[in-house]
Amino acid sequence: MLARVLSSAVIGIDAYVVEVEVDIAQGLPTFTTVGLPEAAVKESRERVKSAITNSGYTFPADRITVNLAPANIKKEGTGFDLPMALGILSATGILPAKALSDYLFLGELSLDGRVKPVNGSLPMAIAAQQAGYRGIVVPADNGKEASVVSKLCVYPVRSLGQVVDFLRGFGSILPQKTDLKAIFDDPDRSGTDFAEVMGQEHAKRALEIAAAGGHNIIMVGPPGSGKTMLARRIPTILPPLSFEEAIETTKIFSVVGMLNRKQPLVTRRPFRSPHHTISDAGLIGGGHIPRPGEVSLAHNGVLFLDELPEYKKNVLEVLRQPLEDLQVTISRAASTLTYPSSFMLIAAMNPCPCGYFADPRHACRCTAHQIQRYRSKISGPLLDRIDIHVEVPAVAYKDLMVGAQTEPSGAIRQRVVAARQIQMQRFKRTKIYSNAQMASRHIRAHCRIGDDAHNLLESAIDRLGLSARAFNRILKISRTIADLDASGGIQVHHITEAIQYRSLDRTRHNL
Structure with missing residues (x-):
């Protein structure tokens, strides 16, 4: 089966939308990532496999191919772990494909399924807003940073299981809001004068x-x-x-x-x-x-x-x-x-x-x-x-x-x-x-x-x-x-x- 999950990556200080395509076919158990991934992206397969298994889901014993499009731009960082895992779960029928189409996903996965923070969540949130998506799912530690983009629904998550329940309709996640006025009104406490x-x-x-x-x-x-x-x-x-x-x-x-x-x-x-x-x-x-x-x-x-x-x-x-x-x-x-x-x-x-x-x-x-x-x-x-x-x-x-x-x-x-x-x-x-x-x-x-x-x-x-x-x-x-x-x-x-x-x-x- 084929699944498509939206994510984002940074080039310079601006972000662009990345399509994470996951194809699962019969064959010897392999996990191949294409689309110019660097070392940290290639290592995602080990983190994704352990996170899915330790979160209580079945990891398919088939031939898995992950394509990161556009394929002509080098992909860096660990933010593709979460969308890869969600793509695999969607391709195996655990997640409905329609639920994935409205959001951008980013986050690094630990071996036990926890979602860890990544760099560049603010430019990625700006890219999601400019592309007209409904919201963005980010690690909890990146929630405040991404929610600076006020016209976008930002959903902070702490584990892979929480994301799966949210997408299947079994749980809800409150969008995070940031009071920009309070941030700008915060007095300077440096003490220098x-x-x-x-x-x-x-x-x-x-x-x-x-x-x-x-x-x-x-x-x-x-x-x-x-x-x-x-x-x-x-x-x-x-x-x-x-x-x-x-x-x-x-x-x-x-x-x-x-x-x-x-x-x-x-x-x-x-x-x-x-x-x-x-x-x-x-x-x-x-x-x-x-x-x-x-x-x-x-x-x-x-x-x-x-x-x-x-x-x-x-x-x-x-x-x-x-x-x-x-x-x-x-x-x-x-x-x-x-x-x-x-x-x-x-x-x-x-x-x-x-x-x-x-x-x-x-x-x-x-x-x-x-x-x-x-x-x-x-x-x-x-x-x-x-x-x-x-x-x-x-x-x-x-x-x-x-x-x-x-x-x-x-x-x-x-x-x-x-x-x-x-x-x-x-x-x-x-x-x-x-x-x-x-x-x-x-x-x-x-x-x-x-x-x-x-x-x-x-x-x-x-x-x-x-x-x-x-x-x-x-x-x-x-x-x-x-x-x-x-x-x-x-x-x-x-x-x-x-x-x-x-x-x-x-x-x-x-x-």
Whole structure:
């Protein structure tokens, strides 16, 4: 007999519907899986056989062939266990074929018939909704995640027997619902706030501008000046995630299996801080079976690279494409996958190998050649893609005194959100969401400046030897500063402040 069960698989961060066709014919007892299955899918036959037997059903002693269609796409993961088992039970007459046609099924089976969670249930639920199916049957641990898709009936199950009883009409399963409003209203319990940072007002201002325009930023300062402390508080001043951004971010975490089972939706902007020993595949993504890297896990959030020159140069150079294209493409012999990677890059570094170059309190032990070699680890093309360069000096004692009043993250965030609203109106008919994403045509349209500003900018470019990309970066930063001031046009003082945030260009020109 032939049975057909619907399931789903993930390619990139999107899912597609897979037809699990099961044919049982007379012959020697074999179990063959076709349709480009990888090792974990081929091993399903042992789990499926034991699960069916230990759940009290008879496993047929015949020739079983399972086809996973479309057969030209490689199938990965363990989510086909449940649909395979249901297909076998339908082909042997235990389950009615009509009962299987309205649902998508996914889940890994244990040897005793329990249904275990799988990765990617959210994109699979979205695929089921888009295909117009009545509902999706998922492992109980994936129920909250899949039920984020509100217009789809999500049935969480714990065992193969429970699914069989449900499909035969002997039992019922209540569809799981998720209160999205309660998830988004959940307060941030991280406890970090800019009010804890004493001094560094110039750096705070630069971070506010970076957050308001979505600009990349690098902080340069001696050890202990507060670079890491400042970076870890940037998510507290970023605008809240929209529902569409939350879904896209959650899909990435779901595919790699990093989603918290108790938190079905990522509602806080990600903050990723990989160690400097990371490989290029770990940062960008890849592997034999391509999976997202840190740049994709930081999508819609922050990627923080501390001690930037300590990273391998080839690792830093692969950042160019995601910084420019806001996505990363991974090519392998069997497939080419594209993952989103729209993130704010926050980098931190010492001014020299010992960390005390130009520090008035400590003597620098580095030679000019050592400083040059240290900074040359960060190439000019990569540095040009970082909009804001800010110096973070050591904090003075008077700024460390207990009781000093500093501005909290909430107040800064209000200004950032107001500036982002202006940008949303400006780019409402485009796919641009912040000033940092402007292309040349947008800069020409929205970054017009007067003659005085032109003269100032021309003088700065000639003296500092700035590239054309750095010129565009200054105009983008000026536009963001003007937005924070709620100014329709870019003024001379906006240009002046923006030029100050290219400190590494000045240093590089002088060395």
